[in-house]
Amino acid sequence: MDLQVRFVTFGRFAIYVNIDFKNAVGEIMIYSRLDDSAVLVAPTKGHADPKALCECDDLAKATVEQSCEPSLITPVNKADAVTFRAFLQEIEEGLQHFDPLLCEEGTGGVYFLRNKEGKQIAVFKPQDEQGNSPNNPKRDEGSLDLRHTITTTETPAREIAAYLLDKQDGFFGVPVTLKAQITHKGFRSGSALPITKIGSLQKFVENDGSAFDFGANMFPVKQVHKIAILDIRILNNDRHEGNILLKKTKNGMTLIPIDHGYSLPHTLDSTWFAWLHWPQAKVAFDEDTKLYIENLDVNRDVEMLEKELGDEISEDCRKNMKISTTLLKKGAANNLTLYDIASMICRSEDSESPSQLEQMHQEAQTEFESVLAASQQNLLPHESELLFLDILYSIMDREIAKIKK
Ligand SMILES: Nc1ncnc2c1ncn2[C@@H]1O[C@H](COP(=O)(O)OP(=O)(O)OP(=O)(O)O)[C@@H](O)[C@H]1O
Ligand SMILES: [Mg+2]
Numbered sequence: 001m002d003l004q005v006r007f008v009t010f011g012r013f014a015i016y017v018n019i020d021f022k023n024a025v026g027e028i029m030i031y032s033r034l035d036d037s038a039v040l041v042a043p044t045k046g047h048a049d050p051k052a053l054c055e056c057d058d059l060a061k062a063t064v065e066q067s068c069e070p071s072l073i074t075p076v077n078k079a080d081a082v083t084f085r086a087f088l089q090e091i092e093e094g095l096q097h098f099d100p101l102l103c104e105e106g107t108g109g110v111y112f113l114r115n116k117e118g119k120q121i122a123v124f125k126p127q128d129e130q131g132n133s134p135n136n137p138k139r140d141e142g143s144l145d146l147r148h149t150i151t152t153t154e155t156p157a158r159e160i161a162a163y164l165l166d167k168q169d170g171f172f173g174v175p176v177t178l179k180a181q182i183t184h185k186g187f188r189s190g191s192a193l194p195i196t197k198i199g200s201l202q203k204f205v206e207n208d209g210s211a212f213d214f215g216a217n218m219f220p221v222k223q224v225h226k227i228a229i230l231d232i233r234i235l236n237n238d239r240h241e242g243n244i245l246l247k248k249t250k251n252g253m254t255l256i257p258i259d260h261g262y263s264l265p266h267t268l269d270s271t272w273f274a275w276l277h278w279p280q281a282k283v284a285f286d287e288d289t290k291l292y293i294e295n296l297d298v299n300r301d302v303e304m305l306e307k308e309l310g311d312e313i314s315e316d317c318r319k320n321m322k323i324s325t326t327l328l329k330k331g332a333a334n335n336l337t338l339y340d341i342a343s344m345i346c347r348s349e350d351s352e353s354p355s356q357l358e359q360m361h362q363e364a365q366t367e368f369e370s371v372l373a374a375s376q377q378n379l380l381p382h383e384s385e386l387l388f389l390d391i392l393y394s395i396m397d398r399e400i401a402k403i404k405k
Contacts, residue, residue: 072183076198077308080178087176087203090115091122099186100124102137105242106259109137109188112204120204124182126197127153130261137188149270150237155261157312159200161305162234162260171292172230173256175203205256208248212241216278219246223255224280225289228338231273232328232345233296234263235320239273264317268358272346281339285332293332298325319385323392327357330396334404344399360399364392 073092075081081088093116100111101120109129113122128135130152150158156179163177180201185194211219231239243259265271275281285293302318324345331341344356354362368388372379379387 072181072194072196073201074181075201076179076181080180084176084178087122088180091201094118094121095182095184100182100184102188107131107136107138109135111187113201122204123202124180124197124199125156125159125202125261126182126187126199127156128197129188129199130155135189149266150262150264154312156198156200157309158234158263159202159260161264161309161313162230162257163202164304164308165233165301166230172226173254174230174260175205175256175258177202200261202258205245205258206247207245207256208253209246210242211244211246211255211274214246216241216275216280218253219255219278219280220252221280221283222286222289223253224275224278225283225285225338227255227257228273228275228281228342229289229293229328230257231263231275232338232341233298233301233321233325234260235265235268235271235324235345236260236263236273237265237270238262239275241274244274264313264321266314266316266320268320268323268345268361269347269354271355272349273342276339276342276346281342282337284335284337290332293329296325296329298322298329301325319389322389323357323361326389326393327396330393330400334400336400336403340403356399360392360395364388364395367391367395 073088073095075084075088091113094114097116098114098118100113103110103112103123108131109126111124111126112120113124115121126135129137133139133152159177160179162172163174166172166174178201179198181196181198182201183194183196185192187195187197189195216224227239227244230236238259238261239257243257245256245258247254247256298321302322305313305318305321327344328341331344344360347353347355347358365388368384368391371387371391372384
């Protein structure tokens with residue numbers, strides 16, 4: 001062969017090999033994918049030393065061997081490459097030795113990623129393997145996802161949003177989550193070639209099972225309250241017991257919320273919480289928790305999500321978060337319990353009729369339209385939202401006053 005041109009990526013680097021054996025020239029470059037810098041590692045141009053060419057060829061062969069087992073992980077957000085450098089590197093090393101391991105639990109494609117010692121350190125959920133997607137490896141197992149308002153490509157941003165909302169103070173204990181792209185041949189695709197997947201990447205949390213494996217009565221009140229507060233803020237549409245991990249500690253146990261891909265919905269009609277009928281939901285907030293809720297600033301949270309995730313969390317979803325968080329704040333200020341508040345948000349089980357929150361929303365919409373018609377003004381979008389929310393919040397106050405304690 002006279003000329004070989006190969007461009008092979010591995011890890012955060014790419015190798016470019018170009019050897020002309022006939023004319024005894026060649027070059028090997030290593031590119032960094034992080035900052036696009038390139039290093040010439042073996043220039044052979046212009047000299048005909050067969051040994052140098054041999055070395056070039058060896059490196060080329062090694063590169064090709066690498067390409068048989070390539071692995072690549074890149075965070076989608078460039079800043080995450082710096083923030084989570086050590087974590088990503090550990091995964092990268094692990095992917096050289098171990099295929100992603102498909103998790104048996106859950107209804108979507110969820111893979112455990114291991115470090116080079118074989119220890120599980122991360123959980124990767126490719127967006128094209130969630131819900132009703134044809135690539136979902138559990139598609140034939142019968143538990144198809146019918147949560148239609150959130151599409152599978154919208155799920156990683158929601159996993160990340162839950163983490164970002166928790167990042168400042170760690171009140172909920174959502175594991176570190178970022179969006180990443182992984183290229184590997186070990187996904188359940190049926191393909192022998194490496195394929196690239198985008199999805200959410202979360203730190204693996206050591207645990208003793210999920211809430212599903214234990215009786216809810218034994219969970220500490222404060223732990224249940226923190227999960228419930230998160231769920232109301234993000235209007236979680238998927239809080240079943242399997243999505244609460246449990247870790248026994250010296251002093252009791254910690255509940256760890258996972259699986260937030262189906263939160264921040266476009267509509268208010270499919271929110272339901274496993275903890276709604278747990279006894280802890282009927283216990284009043286303690287003073288610390290009340291203070292935490294009082295200090296929540298939903299406008300600041302929404303701005304942060306918009307800055308970090310842009311339109312991946314669309315305006316209607318951000319508005320719904322404002323509504324649910326305001327209901328939480330108003331409810332807590334009026335000594336309602338989580339049960340009282342969540343009962344306004346959730347439809348009664350197996351019921352087709354709208355929840356109280358949906359009804360309030362509908363009433364506000366009707367009133368908003370008549371106010372708008374009467375004023376004959378054209379409002380800017382943000383002015384419209386403000387007016388609508390003002391109307392809705394007055395209706396909330398009226399309804400809360402009826403059950404106030
Ligand atoms: N951060 C984590 N640390 C440890 N284990 C995890 C983590 N995230 C997920 N798991 C495990 O992987 C399983 C599947 O993950 P997850 O619940 O996110 O998937 P899913 O397919 O979206 O589930 P669902 O059926 O609830 O929609 C969990 O039940 C849990 O056992
Ligand atoms: Mg789950």
